[in-house]
Amino acid sequence: xxxxxxxxxLPEELIAARPLAERSASxxxxxxxxxxxxxxxxxxxFPEYLRPDDLLVLNDTKxxxxxxxxxxxxTELLCLDRLTPLDWRCLVRxxxxxxxxxxxxxGGITGTVTEVFENGDRLIHWDALVDLxxxxxxxxxxxxxxxxxxxxxxxxxxxxxxxxxxxxxxTAGLHFTPELLEKIHHTFLTLHxxxxxxxxxxxxxxxxxxxxxxxxxxxxxxxEKVNAAARVVAVGTTVTRVLESLGRxxxxxxxxxxxxxxxxxxxxxxxxxxxxxxLPQSTLIMLxxxxxxxxxxxxxxxxxxxxxxRFFSYGDCMLLV
Numbered sequence: 001x002x003x004x005x006x007x008x009x010l011p012e013e014l015i016a017a018r019p020l021a022e023r024s025a026s027x028x029x030x031x032x033x034x035x036x037x038x039x040x041x042x043x044x045x046f047p048e049y050l051r052p053d054d055l056l057v058l059n060d061t062k063x064x065x066x067x068x069x070x071x072x073x074x075t076e077l078l079c080l081d082r083l084t085p086l087d088w089r090c091l092v093r094x095x096x097x098x099x100x101x102x103x104x105x106x107g108g109i110t111g112t113v114t115e116v117f118e119n120g121d122r123l124i125h126w127d128a129l130v131d132l133x134x135x136x137x138x139x140x141x142x143x144x145x146x147x148x149x150x151x152x153x154x155x156x157x158x159x160x161x162x163x164x165x166x167x168x169x170x171t172a173g174l175h176f177t178p179e180l181l182e183k184i185h186h187t188f189l190t191l192h193x194x195x196x197x198x199x200x201x202x203x204x205x206x207x208x209x210x211x212x213x214x215x216x217x218x219x220x221x222x223x224e225k226v227n228a229a230a231r232v233v234a235v236g237t238t239v240t241r242v243l244e245s246l247g248r249x250x251x252x253x254x255x256x257x258x259x260x261x262x263x264x265x266x267x268x269x270x271x272x273x274x275x276x277x278x279l280p281q282s283t284l285i286m287l288x289x290x291x292x293x294x295x296x297x298x299x300x301x302x303x304x305x306x307x308x309x310r311f312f313s314y315g316d317c318m319l320l321v
Contacts, residue, residue, distance in 0.1 A: 040303075088123070170239070
C-alpha cells in the first residue's frame, strides 16, 4: 500500500492544543469492524462495550520533562534515552554547535559530547545530575503549537503513570480516571514512548518504511492475565505493538520492539482497541487500519472531521471492536 492511501484533510481548528477540564469528558467514536457500523458516543460510555471476561491492558509509562535548554539559551537538548543517570542520548539543536568534545551547561551542570551517532544524535556525559523537575520541559507534540505549561505536568500524564522514561504520553490512556479503572478488570505493561512516534513516513510505499524501536517491560503477572483473557482490549497503539510483538502465550520479558503493523497484518493477541485520532499518513493510522480495514478507518476519519471531533494527543478517542 502507498503512504498517500492513509491521507485525510484535517482543519487546523480541530487539533486539540489543550485538554478538556475533565479527563473522561471526551467524545468516543465506536467503530464495529465486522459490520462497518460507526457510532458517536462519549468516553464515559466505554464500559458498556466491555464483556465480563475482557482484560484491559494499559501502558503505565511516565512522561519525563526531557527537553532542556542551555543556560545561555543557545542550545536545545531532548533526552531520548538515559543510558545512565549521567549519560544521555540526545537530539540536539543546532547540531553544528555540539561537535565531539564540545560542552553545554544546564543549571550549572556541564555536559560534554562523548559520541556523535550516525543519525546525528549525541551522547552527552554530565559532570553531575541534571534536575529535570527544575530545568526540564515536556516535549509537547509540535502540532499543539505552544510551549508546555505547568498544568501539562498533570494532564499530559495518565493517572496510572509510574515507570519514568517516556518522551510522549500514551494518549489513549489520558481519558481514564481512577474511579473508572476501579470498575474494569485491567493490567499494565510498560513501553517508553520515544520521539520516533512523531517521525513521518517519508517513503511512497509503506513496506519501505523503517520503524523506530522502543523499550518495553512485561511482568509475569501481566503475561499470566493476558494468556487467561477471553478478549484483550488494548489501550493505545503502544500496548498493541508490545502484545503483537510477543504473541501468545505471553511470558515475562524486557526488550525492544520495532514492529511495524500495517495492512494486511493479522492480529494474534489484541481483540479490541481504544486509541486517539492520529496524524495523516502516520504509522499509527496504518496500525489502526490494519485492525479494522483501511477503507472503514478512512471513512471513520472523514466522519470524525465532519462531526468535529477533537484530534491528536489531547483530543477525543476511537474504540474499535
